[in-house]
Amino acid sequence: MAEDIHLVTPVIDEMRPGRQRRSRNRSAVRGWALAAPVLIISLALFVVPTFEVLRYSFLGENGGVSLERFGKFFGDAFYLKILANTLGLALVTTVITAVLALPFAYALATKPGLQKFQLFALLSPLLINGVVRIFGLQVLLAAINKGLLALGVIQSPLPLLYSVYGIVIGLVLVMFPFMAIAIFASVSKIDDSLLEAARTLGANKFRVFIDIVLPLARPGLMVGSILTFTGASGSYFVPAMMGGNTTITMPVLVFNSVSQMGQWPFGAAVAIVLVTVIMPLLVYSSRKAFSGQDAES
């Protein structure tokens, strides 16, 4: 699309040869002028803060550069467990969300009955802040427990709240729309004729799904999985609200270090460790995001 615009400029240039260089420079300057605000904001609020965290993480007790913060983290099994918990929870969440969202997205694309309602159910939670959603989940799970107890189905309340299970339930609930929408974006692009062709070649519904739909849904699945994993590992309020004090994740540790214990450098180090560990994913997703832009227009 950018090509189209630049097609016009050279034509005009040819008609007025002296103005060639000026006009091309003008459009380049214009380009930078347009980008300037976001470049400045990004520099100030993205690049600089990132460096600040990095700087603080190397801040020694007596000033100066030191690795003691990282040493403190890696030297204590307690903290390592938190890291493991975070990654494990994110992984479990991603798998569960993918398994649940795939049929949902596929059905949304192929059976659009009551599509408005389905989209409403998928998107409206995103209009409400996470605290409300997790709060509602807490009340709901408590009520479920009460109900099951009353019915005599269980003897003691299920560990749904303030537990690892609770965190997973909360994370899946929060991340589900992102995964579903990402998969839907891929699946909805699948041409009907491909599925019909498979049917004429003898594929039953199951084979059509495995051989045609799944492979073509892969891009969406990948995007969704990355979003979910990074979202789950970086989430503060879900583990904070659903984990009780038993299970702590890295973001919670960061917040606690900074707010409750006033240990900013340590908190910074924890944040750096988290980002570094999920870095490969971030790199992959940023590459996807960059190349995705090309495919966009």
Add this chain to the structure above:
Amino acid sequence: MDTNGNADGKNDYLQIREVFKVYGGGGGVRSVSVGVGRGDMLVLLGPSGCGKTTLLRAIAGLAEVDSGTVSVGGDDITRAPTHRRNVGMVFQTWALFPHMTVAKNVGYGLRMQGVDRAEIDERVATALAMVRMDQFADRKPKQLSGGQQQRVALARAIVTQPRVLLLDEPLSSLDYRIRVSLRSELRRLQKSLGVTGVYVTHDYSEALALGDRIAVMRDGVIVELGTPREIFVRPRHRYTAEFLNVGNLLQCRQVDASDDVVRVEVLGQTISLERDGATTGPVEWLCLPHRAARIGGPGQRLTGRLSEVEYEAGGAVCTVMLDDAGVEIVCHQELDADTTLEVGGSVQVSLDLSEAFPVLDEPTAGAMLREQMTVEEIGS
């Protein structure tokens, strides 16, 4: 009686009987019955919305019929799901699986049939060689041109040895030259494999090149059914003559009729026509082939004004508004170096009315068609 030289003389390998498929928003087919002989190609010809694609999809099982039956080789497949019908289908957009190589695409149907690996490889190679795409076995569809994708789609549809081959306007997205060359390749392939086929198109030159029989469709019904020669040289129905641009359509008035001769008055003249055995109602329309109308030329002349000239290779298509009759005549005119055609000028048109033949309008043709079918069934 068999009109297409079919060996067993029957048009009944693929049988469609009284199929109804109506859509809420319009379109679909209403009580369509037609048969296709084994190894023959039936072409469904008509404008968009005439129901030809609906009918094709009904044969494929991609659309469920409201009523009627579809049977192949004696088996009723009307309620069978698509994946059990063993039909090969070539789609307008080719529908090649983008995530599979050419070889995997072509082999997919065989995988579904449970054929073993070695045989799949062999048959895929043979099929690809048949469409001259064997060099491209490991490419992905997006690396191929339109014509190449088309050939792969064809290979994929035939490798499973389907009972019926269905083609949904497969050439319409291709360039003219490729279309023409693929057309003849398609016909050769179909004949050499002896596979029964149904081809949907809106392009009558495709229909004439590919079909053993052509069904001209409009608004969900078959208006006329016949061989290419019958349809194009002597169409029975006015709509067919119009759609295929066979000639000028002239309104006439029947003066009298006997067993074998009908006399009609047209353009101020009275002429006699041979009576067609199957014609029942009065003759109201005549078709005059374009070549029988000429500017200048021998015979009786009518004056008119030249309103349009469109040049083409070797000649021109001239539209003349006749003075007396107030009717437009289109002539395909040969041009030589000195002929000048002035738009707006007065010209003399000569019409060879001996070439005219009657064509029928709406209700009559329907009745006539049913009559024709009954005659066929009794005959075979």
Add this chain to the structure above:
Amino acid sequence: MRAKRISIYNMVVSVVLIAPLIVAVVVAFNPGEYMLFPPDGFSFVWFAAVLGNEAFMSSLLFSVQVALIVMVLGLAIGVPAAVALVRNRGTALTMTRFAVLGPLVVPEILLALGMLILFTSGLGIGGGLLPMVLGHTIIALPLSVQVLAAGLAQIDAALESAAWTLGASRTRAFLTVTLPQALPAILGSAVFTFIVSFDNINISLFLAKPGEVTLPIQMYEYLGFRADPTVAAMSAMLVGLGLIAFIIASRLGAVKHIDRVGGM
């Protein structure tokens, strides 16, 4: 495939997705102090309580203030950025992409902490309105610019070229031909930015200052030491607002383009 049926599974999942919201709303009507579900009565008591609760109301006001400013700021920065994304080439394009997509790729916690450090020890401001606005902006920008860019990319460039041949200057053509067509995308992006800011938790958590706290954080803190339906009542009001917003959005046809945003 065109069948207008609905899958049972999807129905169940849809219900499960909105269940927590329904529960939160219903619980607000409890007459008593306990959050019983189902409630043992019906009362608006807690709604009155929320409206009278100074902390909640001031945080609500604060959240709205911040969100409005972020929305305007987001458009002021985002529209040119989106144009840059769609039209720039070479280095300018790469830099723009990096600036826009970078914050999306990094966990919010990192940016939140970084900005806290920046504003507190770096600039000495601490928390409050300005940091909050800036923090929300950088978080909202990536996706809102994407939405804008996607909308702009759909606009036929030929139309602007046609305007040039008809005598309009580049700026004039952009303002009178391209921008009006981009209005739905701009509107969508504005609303999106508002919501992202209004609902934000991570940044708001770190950049809060006593007395200048956003609503989600206020609710979170309240839940920390009290378990009565006040939060539920606030939630119910928010859910009501969200519902209205969704209905308006779908009327404006914004919902059908969901697959474009998801594709990134």
